[in-house]
Amino acid sequence: MFIQSIEVHCVKLLVVTKTNQQQEGSLLNSIIQSSKTRIHLMTDRQNFRVYPQRFWVLFIFALLAFNQTMFWLTFSPIAGPSRIFFNISEATIDLLLNWGPIIFLPTLPFVYLLLNTHHGFRKCVRIFAIVPVVATLLRLFPLIIVSSTSEKFHDIAVLFLHIGQILIALTGPISMALVSQLSCIWFPSHERTRSTTFAILGATSGGAIAFVVEPRLVSEAWHIPRLLYMHTGQAIFVCILTLAYFPAEPPSPPSAAADMLKINHLIHIRPIQRLKKFAFDIFHCCRNLSCILMIISGAIMGGVFAAWGGLFATILAPLGYTEIEAGWFGFGQTVASVIGSIAIGYIADLPRFRRSFKLLILISLTLCFIFCLFFQLSVRTIIWPKEPILPSSSASIGVLLSIIGFFSGATSPLFYESLAEIMYPFPESLTTSILVYIFNIITLCFIAIAPNQYKLMNLLVFLMIGLSILMVTCARITYNRKDEELRKCQEPENKISEDVKHI
Template sequence: MGLGWSSAEERRPLLPPPPQQPRPQPRGPAGVPAGRLPPLSGRVYGRRWLVLLLFSLLGFAQGLVWNTWGPIQNSARLAFGFSGWDIALLVFWGPIGFAPCFFFMWLMDKKGLRVTVLLTSSLMVLGAGLRCVPVSDLEIRKKLIHGGQLLNGLAGPTVMNAAPFLSTTWFSPDERATATAIASLLNYLGSAAAFLVGPLVVPPPNGTAQLAAPSNTQHIKDRIEAVLYAEFGMVSLIFSAALAYFPSRPPFPPSVAAASQRLSYRRSFCRLLSNFRFLMIALAYAIPLGVFSGWSGVLDLILTPIHVSQVDAGWIGFWSIVGGCVVGIAMARFADFIRGMLKFILLLLLSGATLASTWFTLTCLTSVTHLPLTTATLYTSCILLGIFLNSSVPIFFELFVETVYPVPEGISCGVVTFLSNVFMGVLLFFLTFYHTEFSWFNWCLPGSCLLSLLLILCFRESYDRLYLDVVVSV
C-alpha cells in the first residue's frame, strides 16, 4: 500500500479522511450492505502476536491483583483483621485508580504504547511489592495493602483502554475486533482467576477447626501471603519482558486508518462531548458494566446471606467471567468475518443480560417469588450474566472507535471506561454504608441492563474508520 509512519510520534495524514457525507449508516462502508466485505490488504508482522500476548498478560495480572481479596474476604477478615468496610474499600481502589485516567490517555496519544505500558507495569510491580512487606503491626500492614491496591488500580486506565489502540496500530482491519477482544478480556480473565486461585489456596474460616486458635489463624495468614508473593513474582516477570521488548508500533502501518491523521487531544474531547450518538453508547456501556464490575467484585458478600460458601461463590464468579471471555472472543471473530453488524450483536447480548440478571435477582428473593434457590440456578444465572455482559466489552470498544473516528482510540475508550468506573465507584461508595442487605444491589443489575438495551435500540450506527479502509483498499 506504500504507507509509512512519519518521524514524529503522532501519525500524519497520508491519505484524505473519509468523506463526511454521505455517512454509511446501518449499512456497510461505501454503500455495501452489512455482511461479508472485500478483504482488506495491509502489511502486518508476525511479532504483533507477541506484542498482543505481553499486553494481554499485563491486563491479566492487573485483574488478578485487583480481585485478590473479594473471593477470600472471610479469610482476610480473620488473618488481617479486615472489616466489611475494608473489603469494600480494597475493591473500591480499582475505580479510584481511574482518577488520573486522562493523563494516561494523553501519554498514550503523545508517547505511544511502550512508554505507557512500562509506566503502568512499574506501578503494578511497586503495588504488588507493597502488599508483601513483612510488617508485624497489623494496622501498618493493612495500610500497605491498601496502598498496593491503589497503585495497582492506577494501572487500570491502560490495561482497559489501550486494547483498540493496540489492535489498530498492529493488526489489519479483518483482525482488529479479535485483537481488541483478546487484549481487553484478558483483564477480566485475571479477575476470574482470582476466584479460582484464592479459595483453592486459602482455606476458609468455616472449614478450619478451633477457629480462635492462633496456629489456625497463622496458617490462613501464611496462605494469603503465599498468594501475594506469587502475584508479585508474576507481575515482576511481565514487567521484565515488556522492558526487554515492547515496541510502540510496527515499521509500517497495517491499514490506511492506522496511518491516517487523528484529532488532537483537545479537539478529541470537544468532538466526544458534542457527539450525542457517542454519549448514548457511552452510557449504554458504562452503566451496566460499572454495576456488574462492582457486583462481581463483592460477589462473596452478596451470596453469603443466602448460605453460599466462599468456595462456591469463587467458582460461580470464575465460570461467569471465563464464559464471557470465551464468547466475547468468538463474537469478536464473528464481527471481523461479518463486518457492519456491531449493533445487532450488542442487542442480542444485552437482551440476554437483562433476562439473566432478572432471573438471578428474583431467585434471591425466594421468600417472595418462591423460585427454587439451588446451586444449579445460581451457577446458571450468574454464568449467563457474565457471558452476556463481559462478551459485549470488545464489541462496544469497536463501535466507539467506528462512531467517533478520527478521535484516537485510547481517548474514546478512555472516556467510556472512566465513566464506567465512576458508576462502579458510586455503587461501591453506597455499599460501604449499606452492606448489611443486598437486595437493592441485585436490582441494580437488571435495571442497568434494560436501560442499556433501550439506548442501543435508539442508536444509529456508522462505520467511519472501516469506510476509509474499504474505500481506499477497493
C-alpha cells in the first residue's frame, strides 16, 4: 500500500510538472508574441512596403523630362529652317537654347525649397506638367494671330519664342534636381540606382530624339508650325496624365531613408527659416571633402560632355565627315550612354555591388579615358593640329564615340546615388541640386569656349576625364544611408532577442 501510494504521488507529480512546463512554454510563447506585437506597434513605421504605383510615378516623371528636353532643344536641330521661317539670326537661335542654363541657376534654389515641403514632390511635378503647356501654347500664339508672311510676324514671333523658351527653362531644375528624391520616396534600396537611372534617361532620350526626329519633320521652313503643334499636343497629353493620377507619396515608406524624409517634410518651417536651413545644409556639404570631390567630378563629366557633344560636326569636318554623319555619331553616343546607364544601374543594385560605387565609377572613368585617348589620336587637336596620328573611318569614329558615351553615361546615376549616401541624413535633393547647379555653370563656361576653340575643347574633354579619375580616387564614399537602413531593419529582431533573454 505504501509503495502504491508513492507511485500515485509520483504520477501526480509528473503530471503537475508536465502541466507546469506546458504552461511555462505557453507563457514563453505568449511573451514572445506580445513582444513582437509591441515592437510592431512601436516600430510601425519600420514595416516598409513597395507599391506598383511607383512605376507609374517614374514613367510620368521620365515622360515629363523627355518633353522638357525636347521642347528646350526645339530650334537647334532645325537652325536653318528656323532662320528662314522666323527671319532670325544664328545668335538668336543660340540664345533660345542658352536660356536653359541661364534660367536654371537662379531658379534651382526655389525648386529645392518647394520640393522639401509637405507633398513638395507632387507640387513640383504638377508645375513640371502645367508650365510646358503654357510655354508651347505661347510659342504657337503668333501663328494664330498673325500670318507668317506679315511684316509684323517677326517681331511678335521672336518675343513669344523667348517667353516660351524661358518658361520651358524654368522647369529644367525640376527635371534634374528631383531624380534622387524620387528614388528615395518611392523605391526600396535595392531598386534606387535603377530608378535614378531611368529618371535621368528621360531627359537624355528627349535630346537624342529631338536631334534625330526634328530635322526629318522639318525638311522645309514652312513645316515648322507642324512641329510646334506636335509639341503642344505632347505637353497637353502628358499634363492630363499627370493631373489625372499622380500620388504624392506611397501609403507606407519603402525604406528607412524614405521614412526619415517623410518625417522631415511634416515639420512646418517658415520660408525664411527654410532658406537659412538650406544655406546651412550647403555649408555642411562644403565641409565634407569627399562630397566636394564627387560633386566637382560629376559636374565636370556632365558639363564637358554636354558642350563637347555639339561640336562633333566642327571637330570631324576637317577629316571629311559631313554634318549628317556627325549627327549620327552624336546620336550613337547618346544611345550608348543610355545603355551604359541602365547596365551599370542594374549592376549597382545587385547585392554584390551595392557598396561598390567607387569601384564602378573608377572602372567606367578609366575605360572612358582610354577610349577617349584613341579618339584624340584619330582627330586634330592643339597638340597635333595638322594630321591625326591614327587613321580613322566612319566605323572607327562611331565605335569610339559610342564606347565613350557608354562609360560616361554609366557614371551618371552612380554620382547621384554616391552623394546621397555620403551626405545622409540630408535630403537627396540637396546634393543633387548642388551637383546640377555646378554642372550648369561648367556647361556655360565650356559653351563660351567651344565655338572658336574646338581643338582646345577636344583636348579639355580628355584632360577633364583624367582629373575626374583623380578626384574620385581621393574621395571616400561612405554608405551612411544603407547603414542606417540596415540598423533600422535589425532593431526589431534585437529587441525580441533581448526580451527573450530576460524571461
